[in-house]
Amino acid sequence: MPELVEVELSRRLAERLVGRQVASVQLHDLHACATDPGRFASLEGATFSAARRRGKLLLLDTDSATLGMHFGMTGRLVIDGRPALERLLYSPAVLQPRWLRFALAMTDGGAVELHDPRRLGRVSIDPDEAALGPDAASVTLAELRTALLERSRGIALKARLLDQSRLAGVGNLIADEVLWRAALSPERPAVSLDDDELRRLQRQVRSTTSMLLKRGGSHAGDLMAARMPGGLCPKDGYPLTRSVVGGRTTFWCRAHQT
DNA sequence: CCGGATGTTCACCT
DNA sequence: GAGGTGAACATCCG
Numbered sequence: 001m002p003e004l005v006e007v008e009l010s011r012r013l014a015e016r017l018v019g020r021q022v023a024s025v026q027l028h029d030l031h032a033c034a035t036d037p038g039r040f041a042s043l044e045g046a047t048f049s050a051a052r053r054r055g056k057l058l059l060l061d062t063d064s065a066t067l068g069m070h071f072g073m074t075g076r077l078v079i080d081g082r083p084a085l086e087r088l089l090y091s092p093a094v095l096q097p098r099w100l101r102f103a104l105a106m107t108d109g110g111a112v113e114l115h116d117p118r119r120l121g122r123v124s125i126d127p128d129e130a131a132l133g134p135d136a137a138s139v140t141l142a143e144l145r146t147a148l149l150e151r152s153r154g155i156a157l158k159a160r161l162l163d164q165s166r167l168a169g170v171g172n173l174i175a176d177e178v179l180w181r182a183a184l185s186p187e188r189p190a191v192s193l194d195d196d197e198l199r200r201l202q203r204q205v206r207s208t209t210s211m212l213l214k215r216g217g218s219h220a221g222d223l224m225a226a227r228m229p230g231g232l233c234p235k236d237g238y239p240l241t242r243s244v245v246g247g248r249t250t251f252w253c254r255a256h257q258t
Numbered sequence: 259c260c261g262g263a264t265g266t267t268c269a270c271c272t
Numbered sequence: 273g274a275g276g277t278g279a280a281c282a283t284c285c286g
Contacts (some may be wrong), residue, residue, distance in 0.1 A: 002266095003265095033277045033282095040259075051283090056266085058283065069264090069268095070267090072265080072266060072267080073264075073265040073266055073281085073283080074265090074268095074282080074283085090264055090280095090283085090284090092263070092283070092284085099282095116281095116282095117281090117282055118264095118265090118266095118281090118282050118283075119280085119282070120265080120267080120280080120281055121282050122267090151273080151274075152274085153273095153274060153275080154274090154275085155274075155275060155276095159275085159276095162266090164266090164267085171265070171266075172264095172265060172266085172272095199261085217264090222271095235260060235276095236278070246275095246276090247276075247278085248266095249263085249264080
């Protein structure tokens, strides 16, 4: 479940790559290549210049190409033997050698590795950043209004929040936490939000991602502790509803989320 | 031992 | 074109 928060922690670790040179590329699992495998050769001899992020996409710029990394549900970044995330929900704690999908050997002896048990993670060369909506951590009110309302008919609010081409970075857990804090029902049609509710939601999208980052992961929200069968709303003690919205498991409080 | 659950993306259908 | 559904992925839990 690497969502925006986990990818930002990975980006911060990746900053240590700036100024360093790639010696060789190891495509351990061709399945992980979202781009033609031959194109990864352009990284050999390249020097990293920046570590950026848009939504759940990590972007590592070099002087010749940009390496894109997407972690799927269980992917983890390891640089110079240091994992970006000490623990990851739904992913085994101890890394197995057979889960190494992609690696760069650096000329200084260091390494960049993508470990992923489930093989849902992908690496790419010069990924299409424009296919993603504005980043959730810095989304403006006007951007959120467009993301939720434009070309929408009756789709559920939560389904819209999860659409990466509309708003980038929000995954299932962050979506539930944000909606819980904003007191909005995940099942509400996105188009039914008024200005006041949009403003409330925008504030919560930004403050919740920032709060989860400080706490160290998208699993660290207040709702998460109660996100189980029989769980009670941490705000008012009302039994949480478990339903499926936008094809995803959803926990929410019918008492205060309307 | 085995069915179901888990989150993300994408192909496919209505 | 909007929106819903299910597959792929591998592992863990009951």
